Amino acid sequence: MARRWRPTGLAALLILIFGWVAGMAPAQTSAVPAVLVADDIQVTRDRRLIARGNVEAFQNGTRLTAQSIEYNPDTGALTITGPIVIDDGAGTRILANQAELSNDLQNGLLTGARLVLNDQLQLASVQMNRVNGRYTQLYKTAVTSCHICGDDPRPPLWQIRAKRVIHDEEERQLYFDHAQLRIRNTPILYLPRLRLPDPSQDRATGFLIPELQSNSRLGTGLRLPYFIKLGDHRDLTLTPYIANNTRTLEFRYRQAFKRGRIIFEGALSDDELQPNDSRGFLFGAGEFNLNRDFVLQFDIEAVSDDAYLNDYGYFNKDRLDSQIQVSRARRDEFIRLSYINYKSLRDDEDDAVLPSDVLEALYERRFFPKAVGGEIRLTAAAHAHERASRLDFDANGDGVVDGRDVLRFNVDAEWLRSFQLGGLQVQTRLGVAGDVIRVSDDSIFDDGDSGIAPKAAVTLRYPMVRQSASGVRQHIEPFVQFGWVGGDGLAVPNEESTRVEFDEGNLLALSRFPATDRRERGWAVALGGTWSRIDPNGWSASLTLGQILREEAQTDFSDTTGLSGTTSDFLLAGQMKFDGGLAVSGRTLFNESFDVAKAEVRGDWSNDRLDLGGSYIWISEDPAIDLPSPIGEFTFDGAYKIDRFWTANVDWRYDLEEGRAATAGAGITYTNECVRVGLSINRSFADSTTIEPSTSLGVTVSLRGFSAHTGERVETRSCGKQAR
Template sequence: MRALILAGLLALTTPAAAQDALPVTPATLVADRIDFDQGQLSATGEVEIFADGRILRATRITYLRDEDRLLVEGPLTLIDGPDQILVAEFASLSADLRGSVLQGARLVLDQRLQIAATEVAQGPAGRYTQLYQTVASSCPVCDGGKTPLWQIRAKRIIHDKQERQLYFDQARFDVAGVPVAWFPRLRLPDPTLDRTSGWLAPRFSSDDTLGTGVTTPYFVTLGPSADLTFSPFLTNTDTRSLGVRYRQAFERGDLLIEGALSEDRVTADPWRGYLFAEGTFALKRGYRLEFDLETVSDDTYLVDYDVSDKDRLDSRLAVTKVERDSRAVAEVILFESLRTGEDNRFLPTRVLNAERQRRFVPAGLGGQAIWTLAAHARERTATHVPAGQPSNAARDVVRASAALDWRRSWITDGGLVVTGLGGVHVDAYNVRQDTAFSDTAFARAVPYGGVEFRLPMTRTTAGNVRHVLEPVAQLILAPSNRPVTPDEDSLTPEFDEGNLFSATRFAGRDTRELGTRANLGVSYTRYDPSGWTAGVLVGRVVRARDLGQFRPGTGLDGGSSDWLLSVGASHAGGFEVMQRSIFDDQFTFARSETILRWQGSGHLIDTRYTYLEADPTAGRPIDTSEWSFDASLDLAGDWTGRANWRYDFVTNDASNAGLGLTYRSDCVTVDFDVERRFTSTASLQPSTRFGLSVELAGFGADDRRTRARKCGL
């Protein structure tokens, strides 16, 4: 039978001796056999000692009373908490298992990083562990003694358990057994540390504009809720850049600031840069403060330094409140265009907006009603209209609006859904610096009313497959002539299944859809219990007469709109395909879009084709015909491939293309990508960019503990 001794460290042959040897923290010994001798105790077999949260397992231990130490013969295992395991051949330990010297030892941290050493010494306080003549790696040590993919050899490593840091003396970094770097001193976080100050993984890059260089980020912790990252970037073409990112979480909000200052030879001005900032803060009584700042030194900086592909910047300061039945917003927005050919002086770059909405049930009518009060102002910095510019080039507008919208539905005994809807929109304008408006101040009111009929019909067939057919007819009555208003927030009206049965197709408030019209459509949807859903919708707008509100290219012009056809299918497993087209009676397409997405555990495909008829007023002087493709695929082992492609069928040229390859194992991540931009402007030339980054696992916390460890690539 196994012998068990409790209370006391390891009981000796006399009570007095046991009392003298009693440590501060009680210990427990479990062994197959225990022998007592004068001045010592020996335990053999499957020996386990439990002391102050530590567990020692060995085949033989000897307790020396005079020295108050344990001699342990291995193979032995010392488990110190949930994140640290020591494996050795021989050890000399203090009675509480804290102070120790182990020979031929291996330290395993968080089941990910292992350090082999000829000797391991731990102080009596248990905070510092010193390892001598070491080899450290998070790669698995495979059969046959094969060299790990990477390893760090050092004369000494000190593990600070309290600070969760590893300090290396005279370290050498090997890749596949080949030395590639030497460090007299090196500090790295252990695998249990989530955040700490220090260098992050560098990224190497090369492109035609900035040259070949390296980015070496340095991360600084500023307490538990804030951090700062510096990202110096140097190239062989004397490009120097310093990127900065500051993040902070507050009790009632958060803040993010990003920016960079760069010196290069790309433009005549050697100093360039950008600044982005955003934040959200909770105020009293349910209000929120939101702000967003975007500014850049020149039009091409964001593209040159691969920061963003935005070509119009917007900075915003707003106070908002959204509740179940109400919404309030007051905001200031500043726009800045980076597009070639656009002059910010003649764009409404300064915008003020305030809006209050509430939803309620009107007495006596039932249903649901929404009232809206809004104030809007937009200003151009130009003070007059230059020769050759349109009359609205310097136009400033102030608008006050009030609206009331109502709708209510009834269901007849036959299943017909009848909906009544109506409302009125009133706007008062003050227009300046536009000769097209002789009256600078005027008002308009647009009432509307309508009725909608839906007849959803359902049928279930074999296999519990459900079919739903729903024809819809909606009649809208509205006046045909109202004062012309300055239209700048509804220049690109959309026509799709989302607004086929809307009272207006204009997104903004400047323009309201006029005239009596019928919105007609029918939809069919098939639901399969296997996870498949497929459907089709066809619809059209028929007007009493053409009022010329919609331009060609929108699909809404003429006495009758173009046909809207939407077809789609999806599967719960991650597959989705959709095709939406707008075409006239002669099958001439104004718009067409096809989207296919397929996402699974090891793949992601997102491809689409888009066609848009030319619309100069909307910024499209020629037709748009473009195909884009984005995909990633898990290859053999830990390899993942990526590809993206964008092709313009009008110019018969690729816009951009890219390839990427990532190797992510339980001990390292290597990421390589190449991107080619084919487009060019007066200030932007085609370029190719390469990128490479290497990140070692096992230093700092990540999600790789869940990955199955394996040998080889």
């Protein structure tokens, strides 16, 4: 029968074992109670403590098992006979056949020892020494994170063989002497000295996963990132990229502050694509919490030339925006002040005649007066944009003067109130807006214009709900809105509202222009309805249908907006979700003749092994917004889990009007508990004077076990017929 021993006298020395495994000093743990269980426990006349047979010791979640433990008070030696297993409950285990330790456990020797770190990395050695309570030295060591079957004669997929390995518990680092990297049992790389972080490290200085890449324009090259820990709150990553036609240094700097954080990334290149130019880019962003709930945000985007980002595959942006903004959001108040600078990378755009500098200010406040009920909203806004050009000339013939600058001020006050009449819901709006717009460097519009716009609206809804015995719930809600906006339209150029979208989000708005440089005027009626079906055990769907009827047409709406004329196009939007993982959503605008102005559809299907997605977009031609021909595009993306370890993915974007692919890519990845191998190929079919088609091939190999957990689910191979 097993006997239980609580630590008094010599038995308390067992607690030191747990302090050693957990990296704590003995003095910190000597007062913590431990429990020793064995088939036989005795104290001899010469004060030796001997525990034999199925020995187990427990303390603070740490567990030690052995065949016997003997303590000699005369020599201070602690002898443990195995098989020995010490588990701290946090992922670190020590396995050994025999152990001789000093009485303070700061020094000692273990034979036939194996150290397992973070339940991931295994270090098997002939001999293990404990030195000064901090260092663990392992001799003739094999290191791997691959699952090893005891009866499998084959070596692990990869391993690092070393003459000596030192584990520094304080710095959480592994130091290798005379290290060999072996694939199966074939040496492929020798390093006289090697340092790697142990798996418990979140951030440690050292090399990251390299990537072998082949590009049709840059050639074949290698990216070798090196991570530098500059402290607990900042780091720098330098990535040399050496290929046939380029010498590039990529970098990323991150720092966290008490009240914010920043990140900067970029690259510097000397390549054969533009041999006489230094090329590069710099992107940065940051956010800081200021006093009185204000937040400062900024981002910087700069590039040496228009084609650089595409040549190296960094970003797909064709317009860069750098911004600094201060804002504050409270329950009943919002304040924002921002400055934005734009730079175009498009062939057909000249930065000098684009409104590249934009300054905006916005203040919103709402009140809930008890005297009149409802809600009062007050808004004040200012906007200014400037072009670098000073020419008073319409060079492109599109109505935009090359040097035109605009300054705009708007104020708005609204009173909103809702009430119920039986099953009828009534929402009312009453307000007035004032607009002042000043134009400079444009002789056509002189100094601009100003005006007042009173407005009112009443919205009626009649929601109806039906629920079946099976739990299916259906909701139908017809609605109609009567709206009016007075005043005359301002005699100013259309600078900000050239691209208008009509969707279910602004179906009941009094003005659907994206900016307040212009407003819809006169009487309008918005009518339509929504329907939804919710089945907790089956398919669910929602649908919205609406249309706008006006007293008079709005001249600033182009044909593709669906809002031109006194009768708008029909808006139809909806989505469906099925129990099998299929989801479809879409939106379209069409007239009484079913001529479609815009259409978009997105579908996704997902299950345990397959993820598929695709979308279709179509916009009819509209010369008023520089669209001389229709836009039609189809995109597809998918991933397929071939088995527990292999995953394939593909993406494709096809231009239906041009009749050719725009981009295409495919990849395959193998991942298990000890290695991740990825192969990818991407093709860009871009066609312009600054961007040329290119093909890139990438290969990455990552040895798992030396990096922090990413949250990715990893399948572990098993022993037996299904192994590997």
